[in-house]
Every structure is written in structure tokens, then in C-alpha cells.
Amino acid sequence: MHTVWKGAISFGLVHVPVKMFTATEDKDISMKYIHNKCGTPLNYVRTCQHCEQAVEWEEISRGYEYEPGRFVLFSKEEMDSLSEASKEIKILDFVDLTEIDPIYFQKTYYLAPNETGTNAYSLLMEAMRQSGKIGIAKVSIRSKSSLAAIRVMEGCIVMETIFYPDEIRAIKQVPNLPENPAVNDKELLMAKMLIEQLSTPFEPEKYKDDYREKVMHLIEQKVAGEEIHIRPEQPAANVIDLMAALQASLEATKPVKLPADEAAPAKPRAKRSTAKNKGAGTGS
Template sequence: MHTVWKGAISFGLVHVPVKMFSATEDKDISMKYIHKACGTPLSYVRTCQHCDQAVEWEQISRGYEYEAGRFVLFEKEELDALSEASKEIKILDFVDLKEIDPIYFQKTYYLAPGDTGSNAYSLLLQAMRESGKIGVAKVSIRSKSSMAAIRVIEDCIAMETIFYPDEIRPISQVPNLPEKPAVNDKELTMAKMLIEQLSTPFEPGKYTDDYREKVMNLIQHKVAGEEIKVAPEAPKTNVIDLMAALQASLEAVKPSSVPTEAAEPTAAPKAKSRKKAKETVS
């Protein structure tokens, strides 16, 4: 893996030299824009609309639009001088992971011991593992300051960059949320039964990107010069009645033990097999 950052984790007066590696990779299928007339890939060109000419990187400054059409300009050196670009992941506090809502998480990095400090790395890893705590830290990567969560994944210290609180939009901005949700008790019982039947330990290996697989399959057929025919999806039944939809869903996941009367749901053992429900709620 490519090293994206070098520095140290600090907590108290302890410094742990580390190297940072990206823990995830983008597997989106990359495609270029092509000129249909001649089949040539199109290039991205930075063009000045006023001068009507292409602009090279060395001719570009950064600007903040404080009024419509009016900018204050910055050179790269000015912004670099203002950044907190230290080579330190400074742990400020230790907290329980469950206290951080997933909405805060951005990107995961693996941290490996630096060329020195392997003992300190192992000490921090084992101390966090046995305490059950994670570190809340501040770090600067590529001139951008970020909060971070330092935690243990198997035998590795990992860092999750997280949003600052003022970067999270308040729920109050979401339109059309019900002020006083009215829930039917019988429907609620059925819904909870359906959740129970669909509950299982998280096994990430069983989830795949179906769209990416279809696109790659399509690419392979096109490269081979084969004629492509995309099969239409099977029609779906539009179930309008909520109770009927819940009942049908329960029957699909455990056909042998669903109560026959939706109005009188009873507890049932977990299903041994699952089938995809054809009914959806409109």
C-alpha cells in the first residue's frame, strides 16, 4: 500500500511514530467522455471565460467570493502558512465508540508503526483494546484540519476522520418530518416481527455491488463484440394496504409459521430460509 502520511500519535507526553495508509479504495468503474463523431476521449481544459484561452496551473490563484463577482485572492504559500499542518495526530480525549454517531465518520486509514517506536505502538494498541476506549484527536492532512477517531481494528491502530459538529446539518432542516407520529399498534407489532425475522449477524462478505458487476459484465460482452440484450425486471406487485404489505413480507421470510390473521400476530421462531418479497409498499 502507498504511504499517504507520516507523523506520530501523541497522547499526554507519549509520541508514537506512525505511517498512514488508506484503508478503503474506490471501486467505481471509471469512464471517459468520448466524442461520438470520431471516438476521441475529451480532455478537461481549464479555460478563462474572459480571455477565452486555456490557463496553466502556474497562472491560477485561489479566490473566495465574498460578494457576487468579487473575490479575495490567496496564493498557495499563504494558505500553507495558515494551516495547522503538523505531523501529529493529537489525542484530546478517550471516549466510548458508541458515543459517536455514525453520521460523523468520513474515511478510514490504517496506521502502521513508524521506522522507530514499535513498542510504543504496541502499548497504545493494547491499552485501547483492554480499556475499550477510542481516542478523539485532531490531525491535519494535506493542509486540511480534521477531527479523528483513533481505534483498534484487529491488530492495527486505525484512524477515522470525522466531521466537526458545525459541519453536520441539523435535523430541523429536513422537510416534511411528522411532528407527532401516529403508529397503529397492530402494524407496529407486525413490523417488529418482520425486523426480527430479517435480523442476522453482520457478515460484510455477503454483500456485493450488483451494479458494478453488471457493468463489468456488459463491458466484457462489448469488448467481445457480442450483441447486448438487457432482460427487463420482473413486475412488482403494488401493495397499498400497509398491514397487507407487512403480512405478505412475513409470509415471504417465514412461510410456514406466519399467523394467518394479521390482526392477531403472535411470536414465531426465526426463519431458516429467506425469500425476496415481491410486494413493496407504495
């Protein structure tokens, strides 16, 4: 793994020297834009509209447009000085993981002890494991300040960068949300039954990227010179009756016995003979 950051975790006066590694990798299939006329890959060129020429990276500064057409400029050294001010993952608080909504999580990193930090690393990891708490920290990575959640995963300290609260858009901005949601009791019961039927322990290894597999198969076909046949688009099912959709979904999964009061009406049975019913009590 490639080290992306070096520094230390600090909590109180304790410093744990660590190295940071990216925990995830992008599996997207990379494709280039090609000029159809000649088959040449296209390049992205940084062009100055005023000078009408390509610009090299060493001639570029960062700028903030504080009003239309007017910028304040920052050199690379000025921007780097802000992130270099602290090579520290400073834990501010310890909280329960269940208190953090998943909307806050961004990217995951593995933290490994530096050559001199094994003992302190093990101490922090075991203390967090036994307490059941995770740390909320501040960190600067690649010129960006971020909050982070520090937790233990399979014998490794893991850091999840998380959004600041003002980076989360308010739910009230979402259009067309029902103000006073009302649901049918029978439909609700069936929906809960369907959820129960589909409930299972989370096993990430059983999920796969079907789209990526299809793209790779298509690439292999084209490399082999095979003719590609495009499957016609299937019309979407137009299910209007919500109860019918729920019933069909339940039938498509394992059968479940409905409660007596919610079960479908039974077919009428043939009347028993009077002789058999003689002597039977009647209920009210």
C-alpha cells in the same frame, strides 16, 4: 500501500511516530466522455473566460469570493503553511465508540508505526484495547483540518476522520417529517416480527456490488462484439394495504408463529356432540 501522511499520534506528552495509509479503495468503474461523432475521448480544460485561453496549473491560485466578483487570493505556499504547521494527530479525549453516531464518520485510514515508534505504538494500542476507549483527535490532512476517531482494529491503530458538529445539517431541515407519529399496534407487531426474522450477525463478505458486476458483464459483452438486449423495465408493485405487505413479507421469509391474541381468526370448528360435552365445566 502508498503512504499518504507521516507524523505522530500524541496523547499527553507521549508521541507515537506513525505512517498513514488509506484503508479503503474506490471500486467504481471509470468511464470517459466520448465524442459520439468521431469517437474521441474529451478532455477537461481549465479556461480563463477573460483571456480566452487554457491555463496551466502553475498559473493558478486559490481564491475566496468574499463578495460578488471580489476575491482574496492565496498561494500554494500559503495554503501549505497552514497544514504543515502540525504533523500531529493530537488526541484530546477518550470516549466510548457507541457515543458517536455513524453520521459523523467520513474516511478510514490505517496507521502503522514508524521505524522508531514500535514500542510506543504497541503501548497505545494495548492500552486502548484493554480500556475499551477510542481517542478523539485533531489532524490536518491535505490542507484540511478534521476531527478524527482513533481506535484499534485487528492489531492495527485505525483513524476515522469525522465531521465537525457544524458540518452536520440539522434534522429539523428535513421536510415532511411526521410530528406526532402514530402506528397501528398490529402493524407494529408484524413489523417487529419481520425485523426479527431478517436479523442476523453482520457478515460483510456476503454483500457484493451487483451493479458493478452487471456493468463489467456489459463491458465484456461489448468488447466481445455481442448484441446487447435491454430488459424491459418491470412495473413496480403497487401495494396499498400496509398490513397485506407486512403479511406477504413475513410469508416470504421463514414462518413465525403469531401470538394467540394477534393471530388470524381460526376457521370455525364443527360443534361437538352433546354427549361428548356432558359433564364438562363451563368457564366465565
